[in-house]
Amino acid sequence: MGYAVHIIVAFIIALLSGLGVGGGGLFAVYLALFTELSQLTVQGFNLLFFIFAAGASVTVMLFRRKIPFFAVVIMASAGLLGALLGSFATGFLPEEWLRRAFGVLLVASSVISFVASKRNGKNKNNKK
Numbered sequence: 001m002g003y004a005v006h007i008i009v010a011f012i013i014a015l016l017s018g019l020g021v022g023g024g025g026l027f028a029v030y031l032a033l034f035t036e037l038s039q040l041t042v043q044g045f046n047l048l049f050f051i052f053a054a055g056a057s058v059t060v061m062l063f064r065r066k067i068p069f070f071a072v073v074i075m076a077s078a079g080l081l082g083a084l085l086g087s088f089a090t091g092f093l094p095e096e097w098l099r100r101a102f103g104v105l106l107v108a109s110s111v112i113s114f115v116a117s118k119r120n121g122k123n124k125n126n127k128k
Helices: 003-018 023-034 039-063 069-089 095-127
Strands: none
Touching: 003 023, 003 039, 023 039, 023 095, 039 069, 039 095
């Protein structure tokens, strides 16, 4: 596939991400299935995709005063620490383990999001 196809797919996934669909996960699945990239490269592109999407979102939310600045600092610090530890761990773990762990993480986060949305939906219906 040419670069143009990848750019178009990335743009569509970015649009879905802006609408609240799990864009970063979709991008990783696309790269894993339709490219010959290694798992580490797929995860790197996924993180890059997420950084730009999250950065834009956090900036908008900070200006709208929807989230407190202190919470952003705490979460960004924890994320940076996790990224550094994860980067360090990739030097010791086989790629197959990383691939499986990443898949488990995507499935677990999807299940947690689904369960949370169902709970929130029940709470909203009970309040009516």
